[in-house]
Amino acid sequence: MLIIMKALSNYNILLLLTILFVAGCSPTEEISDNTMTVCPDIRPEMCTQQYQPVCAQTGDNEKTFSNACVACSDASVVGYMADACEN
Numbered sequence: 001m002l003i004i005m006k007a008l009s010n011y012n013i014l015l016l017l018t019i020l021f022v023a024g025c026s027p028t029e030e031i032s033d034n035t036m037t038v039c040p041d042i043r044p045e046m047c048t049q050q051y052q053p054v055c056a057q058t059g060d061n062e063k064t065f066s067n068a069c070v071a072c073s074d075a076s077v078v079g080y081m082a083d084a085c086e087n
Contacts, residue, residue, distance in 0.1 A: 038079040039072035047073055055085035062087065 036057065047069035055062050056071040057078045064084040065071035071080045 034081065036079040036081055037068070039077055043075060044069050044073045053084040054080040054082060056080040 047067065050067055052067045054065055054068050054071050056065050056074070057080065058074070058076045059078075062085045063077075065074070065077075065080070068080055071077050
């Protein structure tokens with residue numbers, strides 16, 4: 001009985017980690033030129049590290065982030081546009 005409980009416990013942990021990984025990797029909206037994409041209400045907690053720069057709006061300022069996911073994981077970011085900022 002103890003072996004079965006331990007196996008189920010390990011399975012539950014693996015299932016939970018898989019769900020968290022998939023939820024953290026959910027894609028953001030497609031980036032189209034010259035339009036601001038608003039970040040989702042639920043912010044990403046994990047992002048891939050590909051380099052596809054975006055210019056994000058942080059209050060009154062603009063800041064370049066490596067990709068849309070990284071930009072939206074910052075709570076101060078409202079939205080972003082394709083490509084790096086021009087400053």
